[in-house]
């Protein structure tokens with residue numbers, strides 16, 4: 001799985017940090033989402049998918065395209 | 070296929086409550102049973118769409134073809150007071166990007182998850198001291214005025230830099246602002262008092278800055294005094310009214326289902342999930358979030374035309390049976406994270422990490438410290454605030 005962020009769509013709601021704190025964090029400066037890891041381990045995939053669903057700005061894409069580790 | 074119904078059913082908005090004070094008004098439920106997007110009539114006679122399905126509510130709140138800018142003709146208002154409020158001193162909840170993002174981003178910093186986590190010990194102290202005062206004063210209390218309202222008021226005052234001693238002024242004015250029965254001139258007067266109060270406070274903070282949000286805003290060159298006042302007003306009102314009502318209403322809901330309260334007492338670790346479930350079940354913004362279509366949109370098979378108003382009904386979306394089985398039941402251990410109680414899209418509640426922390430701490434502490442907590446009047450005597458933008462209970466007589 002590869003996690004892709006569109007920071008322009010982030011409204012700093014923090015939903016992603018609450019849902020998958022191992023993968024997402026909020027920058028201290030402006031609260032915009034940043035990634036702690038781009039290719040989370042399979043055990044985190046369900047949380048990342050939920051974070052993508054919960055993100056109010058649609059800023060998170062979890063890509064499971066062939067080839068993505 | 071898209072359909073455009075001919076004659077809208079006249080639905081009085083905001084709708085009256087039915088026999089269960091926790092369920093969405095029956096008229097909204099009935100609309101939800103007819104379809105996810107149904108025609109309705111506003112009190113001023115204007116047409117609008119009532120959007121009741123979870124999927125469609127998310128679409129309305131996240132698709133830029135629906136605008137939050139109340140200056141658009143066709144924007145739906147439930148009362149003339151709400152129109153006055155949105156148009157005279159609009160805060161960023163009534164703006165679209167990029168104007169909205171510019172103002173919102175100035176205050177996001179204080180609501181980040183890790184910032185709020187660092188505030189938890191301070192919130193715990195406020196909750197404990199408020200309970201100490203309440204229990205020291207006797208064996209009965211009004212849980213609204215003695216606990217549910219002071220806790221979030223103290224927290225938001227600290228964060229914004231508003232002196233808590235002025236709470237009577239801003240609590241009374243906030244109630245008027247949110248009251249659907251208030252006349253336009255009453256709402257305008259309340260708003261003016263709050264704007265004047267905050268403008269003066271911000272000017273003082275500019276001269277004598279402290280470590281708080283109003284001081285930081287006042288020090289900036291890129292934000293006008295009017296913008297500071299309207300942002301301060303939004304955060305002050307939203308910061309205490311919503312959490313206060315959630316705390317009181319959650320207590321009623323939990324005491325009414327003692328087995329749910331017992332589960333929480335036995336396992337305080339459940340409180341995070343329980344707060345999400347209470348947010349879902351109670352959905353205190355019951356009259357919906359207003360938007361206006363700025364382009365024609367096919368919404369769940371219904372054609373919404375540019376210029377038509379829509380009301381996104383969070384309460385019925387949160388009772389979606391497909392997402393939440395037995396949706397009309399309060400079940401503290403269910404996974405309710407997909408609820409829309411904080412809204413959705415770029416306007417989703419900015420203060421939600423703070424609201425969550427306050428509710429988790431307040432409810433856990435209340436149940437732990439007062440194991441014998443009970444309501445001292447029959448439920449029929451509780452006065453629910455169906456007339457307010459933020460649903461709640463007017464007063465809650467309790468003993469322990």
Ligand code: SF4
Pocket residue numbers: 009010011012013014015016017024026031032033054055056057058059060
């Ligand atoms: S959930 Fe979305 S909008 Fe909220 S902080 Fe994360 S990326 Fe940003």
